């Protein structure tokens with residue numbers, strides 16, 4: 001498994017503020033309140049897209065922000081909602097926040113609202129009552145959810161390269177893909193797996209190159225064995241054989257034996273065989289070697305030269321076809337059903353907005369009030385407007401918070417803090 005990661009800052013849109021406004025009509029001297037509500041802030045949505053296969057773009061653009069809602073207007077005009085943003089992520093991306101998995105993208109087109117925009121604040125039209133004919137208060141919009149998240153991409157390669165050391169595996173990868181692995185004329189040049197994306201026609205293939213395998217690999221000889229778990233998860237195996245070898249069929253069988261010892265499943269995996277370095281050997285010899293190989297395998301046999309770019313396109317096309325067939329087959333066999341419940345998504349609305357609260361007297365003398373509902377009211381309060389703060393004080397009375405503050409001997413000038421906002425108990 002190859003893991004690609006990126007850190008992103010996600011911020012949903014703030015809700016628009018509610019408006020304070022009164023009707024002005026010629027024959028109505030004292031018009032009622034008509035301040036409209038603020039619009040909802042935009043959500044941040046992630047969507048899995050199969051055409052992406054790296055998180056690299058997020059390194060350059062690590063901020064995913066949705067638009068805020070517009071403020072409410074006169075004549076009960078509601079503010080426009082902020083636009084959602086939809087950001088594409090590769091299939092296989094896992095979103096983690098503080099060590100907790102928020103979403104796991106396993107299917108093309110799968111969408112998850114990763115951060116919810118804040119609700120719009122109520123305009124003053126909502127605050128009219130028999131005792132309050134001219135409400136001069138409106139709510140401010142709620143903040144959108146914002147947090148830092150870790151994106152992790154777990155890639156399953158389509159094609160796994162196997163072969164003896166020095167067979168030309170890394171060279172092939174370097175020629176057909178964007179990868180730049182180390183290449184040298186000795187065995188065990190590759191020490192850890194390389195991964196590359198090869199584009200061919202309208203498709204792309206993710207190819208994994210692992211260290212060469214040798215006879216006895218399953219008993220711990222060489223390096224490649226421990227990396228076979230990468231190949232185990234690929235759709236198709238590409239078995240490369242050096243045409244400069246004196247016994248290509250023998251080479252093929254050696255590797256197959258090691259693969260079989262690793263896992264009986266691995267030898268049943270769709271496979272394509274290719275003779276490498278065809279530029280260095282006469283065509284008649286290549287033809288003879290192909291015949292030898294067809295006696296020991298029923299797989300398709302190709303001949304390529306990575307350095308002369310010969311036969312590589314045909315080989316890639318055959319791989320695309322084989323990967324497609326393998327995927328379709330797997331999709332038919334798979335009975336795995338992913339239910340929504342498997343993907344926990346935390347949003348503002350899941351939070352606790354209960355009436356319960358508690359009051360703490362801190363060492364600095366500040367009275368801190370905590371509780372789902374009271375905190376929600378506090379974030380919607382416009383602290384620059386004394387009427388709004390008074391409304392919050394009313395709510396504190398209704399919920400019994402004020403009585404508790406009195407019991408804890410809070411003075412009128414004592415500082416109260418709710419959801420990070422401070423104000424005096426009574427003015």
Ligand SMILES: Nc1nc2c(ncn2[C@@H]2O[C@H](COP(=O)(O)OP(=O)(O)OP(=O)(O)O)[C@@H](O)[C@H]2O)c(=O)[nH]1
Nearest residue numbers: 165166167168169170171185188189190212306307
């Ligand atoms: N003439 C010729 N030489 C090639 C070709 N492909 C690879 N070679 C040479 O073969 C040698 C080994 O190539 P690598 O790609 O490093 O082989 P590998 O299979 O990755 O080897 P390990 O990482 O050790 O398993 C290098 O010297 C390459 O230049 C080719 O198409 N033609």
Ligand SMILES: [Mg+2]
Nearest residue numbers: 169170189190
């Ligand atoms: Mg190599």
